[in-house]
Amino acid sequence: MTVNIKASFAFEFEQPTSALLQFEAADLPEQEILDCTTNITPTEHFARVGAQENIGERIWIRGEGLIEVDYTAKVQPRRELYDLAELSALSPHELPGEAVSYLLDSRYCPGDEFQSLVMKEFGDTSGGARIAAIRDWIYNHFTYAPGSSDPSTNATESFVARQGICRDFAHVLVTMARASTIPARYVACFAPGVEPPDFHALAEVFLADPELPGGGTWQIVDATGMADLNNTVKIGVGRDAADVSFITSFAPMNFRNSNVEVSADD
Template sequence: MTCRLSVEVDLEYVLPAECDILLQIEVAATSEQRLAQSALTIWSDHPIAAVPGQDGIGQRSWVRAAGLFQARYRAEVAVDRAPVSLAGFGATPPRGLPGEVVAYLLPSRYCPSDRLEGFVRRRFAGLQGGAMAAALADWVAAELTYGATDTSGTTTALDTFASRTGVCRDYAHLLVSLARAAEIPARCVAAYAPGVDPPDFHAVAELWLDGAWRLVDATGMADAREIAGVVVGRDATDIAFMTVFGTAFLQRQQVRVTRRG
C-alpha cells in the first residue's frame, strides 16, 4: 500500500561570521519514493551548489551565508515500500559482497563495531543472516530506553551500549555497529517519518541482506513503509541534516511530517 507523506522543514540560525554550510534535508527520489513535489528555499547572497549524496542517493546543498540563515523545505512524497521480515533472509559471506557495500562492514567514527564482536559472538551464537539481523534489532529495541539525558553529538555506539539510553541516532548507531560486528553490512539513513516523538529529523538503519538494503527503525516509532529516506552514510558524520564549517546558533527549527492517506 502506498503511503503519502507531507514534509515541512523550517530552519533559522544565526551565523556570527560568513561560513559554508552543507544541508541534507531533501527527500531522495528512488524506486520506492516518488516525489510529487520537492522545493528547497534558502536565503543567501551566494549561489547554492547541489551535489549528489553518498552512494548517489539524495542530494546535498552547499550554501555560504552570514548573519541570519534561513532555509525552508516542502515536499509531497509517495512511499511504496513492501513490508519485509528480516528473519527470512539468508546470509552473505563478506567475500561475496559487492565492492560498494564493503565499506559498510567496517568500523567508523560513531560505530566502532570491532569493539562489539565478542559480545555478538557470545550473546547471539549460532545465528546468521536475517535471523541474526532480526535478533539484533529486537535486542536494541528491548534494551534501550528512549531519552536525551545521556546523549550528545559525540556519543558513540559504545557509549550507548553502556548507558542503555539514547535518541534515534543512538539506536541507529548501535544497531549498525552490532550488525557489522555480526558480518552484516549496515549503514545509517537520515529520514522523515510520521509519529516520531518529538517531531524532528529521524535516523534509522539499513542492513544488507540477500542482495539488497533492508530498512529498520530500531526505536519502533516508524514503520518502514512510512519512512522517507534523505541520505545514507557510515554514521551520523555522513547523514547530518546540517554541517556548519564555522559557528551557528539555533534560533528556530521545526520539522512536520504528516500522512496524507
C-alpha cells in the same frame, strides 16, 4: 500512501562561513517525489552536489548572519520490505563493492569492539534473524531519552548508558550488524509516528535478496520501533551520522530552532 513533510530550521553565522546541508527527500525508485518546495535565505554561494551513494543531494552554502530554511514535500514511498527473519546473510567474499565499505568501522560505529558481545548474545542466530534479534534487544534494553546524548556520543558510549535518541539507537544497531559481518549503514529520514516529531534516523542492512540468487537487498530497520517503515522517506545514507547531518558547518554556528511535521494520507 502519500507522506506529507514540512521541515524548517534556522541558524546563524557570525562571519562568512561555508556549510553543507542535507534535508530534502531523495528522489529514488523506492520513493517518488510528487511535489516539493525548498526556500533558503539568499547566501553568497549556493550549489547542489550529489550525496553519499548518489542517494539524495547536498547543498553547499556560504553566508553570514541568520539563515532560514523551509521545506515542504509530498512523497509516495514504494518500498519493498521483506520479513527480516527470512533473509540470509551473504558471505563477505560475495559482497559487491557498494556494500563492503559498510562492514568497516567508522567514526561513531566501532564494530570491532562488539564482535565478542554479538557472538555471546546472538551467536545462535544469523542473517536477517540476527538483525531482528539485535533490533529487539536494543528496543527492550534502551530508553529513548532526549537530551541524554550529544553529537559526539558514539555507539560504545550509548551501549554503556543504555539510552539515547534515534541517532544513538541507529548507531548501536549499525555497529552490532557490522560486528556480525553484515553490511549496515545509517539512514537519515522522515517518518510518520516519530515522537517527538523530528528528523529521524534508522539503520539499513544488506542481506541476500530472496528473489535474485547471489544478489543483495538493502532493508531498513528501526530499533526505536517508532517509524512506519512502509512510509519512511529517505533523505540520505552514510557510514554514520557524520555523513548525513542535516547541517554541517565548517566554522562556529549558532543553531536557532527546528520544526518537523510528517503525516501520511491514504
